Amino acid sequence: MLIATVMDGNQQLLPLAFAIIDEETYPSWKWFLQQLSRHVIRGRRRMCLISDRHGGIIKAVREGPDFVSPHRVHRYCLRHVCSKFNSNFKNMVLKDLCWQAGSEYQLREFNRIMEEIKKQHVGAFAYLDQINKEKWTASHDGGWRCDILTTNMSECINGVLKGARRLPVSALVEITLERTIHYFRVQAIKGHKMLQNNQLWTDFACKMFISWQQKAVEHTVTKYSHSQQSASVVTRRQNGHGINTHVVKIANRECSCGKWNQFGIPCSHAQKVCGAYNISAASIVKDYYDMRLTTTPILSILNLCSRKIIGMIQIFS
Numbered sequence: 270m271l272i273a274t275v276m277d278g279n280q281q282l283l284p285l286a287f288a289i290i291d292e293e294t295y296p297s298w299k300w301f302l303q304q305l306s307r308h309v310i311r312g313r314r315r316m317c318l319i320s321d322r323h324g325g326i327i328k329a330v331r332e333g334p335d336f337v338s339p340h341r342v343h344r345y346c347l348r349h350v351c352s353k354f355n356s357n358f359k360n361m362v363l364k365d366l367c368w369q370a371g372s373e374y375q376l377r378e379f380n381r382i383m384e385e386i387k388k389q390h391v392g393a394f395a396y397l398d399q400i401n402k403e404k405w406t407a408s409h410d411g412g413w414r415c416d417i418l419t420t421n422m423s424e425c426i427n428g429v430l431k432g433a434r435r436l437p438v439s440a441l442v443e444i445t446l447e448r449t450i451h452y453f454r455v456q457a458i459k460g461h462k463m464l465q466n467n468q469l470w471t472d473f474a475c476k477m478f479i480s481w482q483q484k485a486v487e488h489t490v491t492k493y494s495h496s497q498q499s500a501s502v503v504t505r506r507q508n509g510h511g512i513n514t515h516v517v518k519i520a521n522r523e524c525s526c527g528k529w530n531q532f533g534i535p536c537s538h539a540q541k542v543c544g545a546y547n548i549s550a551a552s553i554v555k556d557y558y559d560m561r562l563t564t565t566p567i568l569s570i571l572n573l574c575s576r577k578i579i580g581m582i583q584i585f586s
C-alpha cells in the first residue's frame with residue numbers, strides 16, 4: 270500500500286491518499302504521483318515532498334514536473350538516510366553522528382559534526398558528502414521541511430489501519446475510507462475548539478511562540494545594522510550551555526540558529542531583535558499557522574511511504 274499524508278499547521282497528520290499496488294516500483298510510484306497531482310495537489314504551490322530514497326520514487330519525482338524547485342521540492346527521510354548509512358558502515362557511533370548532522374539546524378554545527386565523522390571514518394564522510402545536502406539536512410533545507418525530518422508521521426497511519434490485516438482488498442479499502450473519515454472528523458473538532466478559543470494561531474504555533482518569547486528575555490542585542498534590520502544576539506550561559514552569538518536578519522526572515530527558517534515562527538533571537546526595532550514578532554509568523562484562514566491550516570508537507578501487502582494480506586513492516 271502506498272500512502273500519502275500531509276501535516277497541518279498544528280503538526281497533526283492528515284492522510285490524503287492510499288493506493289494498493291502489486292509491487293513498489295518506478296511505474297507504481299509514477300502512477301501514484303500522477304494521481305496525487307491530478308486529484309490532490311491540483312496546482313497548489315509551495316510543497317515539500319518527503320520520502321525515502323527508493324529508486325522508483327526518485328525517478329518518478331525527477332521525471333514528473335510536479336516536484337521541481339523553486340515552488341516544490343523533494344526531500345529525503347532522515348531515518349532512511351541513517352539506516353542506509355549504517356548498513357554500509359555498521360557503526361552505531363557513526364549512525365548517531367549521521368542523525369545529528371541531518372537534524373542540526375545550524376550550519377556551523379553541521380560542519381563541526383561532519384568534521385567529526387571525517388575524523389572517525391573518511392569513507393563514511395565521503396558517502397554522506399556526496400548526497401545532496403539540501404535533501405537530507407535541516408541546515409541546508411532552506412526552511413521547506415518545517416522540522417519534519419522523517420516519514421515516521423506517515424507510518425503512524427498504521428493506527429488508522431490497525432486491525433485491517435488479513436482482510437480482502439475490498440474490505441481493506443472500505444475500512445481505510447471509514448477510519449480516514451473518522452480521523453478527519455476528530456481533527457476537525459480539534460480545529461473548531463482552537464477557533465472557539467479565538468486563537469490567532471494553532472496550539473503548536475502558540476506554544477512555540479510563547480516559549481521563545483520567554484527565552485528572548487535572557488538575550489542581549491549587540492551590533493545593530495539598521496539598514497538591513499539585522500543585529501547580533503548574545504545568549505546567556507544557562508543549564509551548562511555556553512554563551513552563543515546569533516545573527517538575525519529581519520528582512521530575510523532568518524537567524525543563524527536556523528530555527529526561524531525551519532518553523533516559520535521567529536525564534537527567541539529574532540523576537541529579541543524585533544523588540545529592539547519595534548517590530549511586531551507576531552505579525553511575521555507564517556500564515557500556515559493562522560487560524561483565521563481556515564479551520565485546519567495546511568502546512569504543505571507531503572509525506573510518502575509504503576506498506577507491503579502480499580496477495581490479500583497486509584503486512585505492516
Ligand SMILES: [Zn+2]
Nearest residue numbers: 524526536538
Ligand atoms: Zn535564532
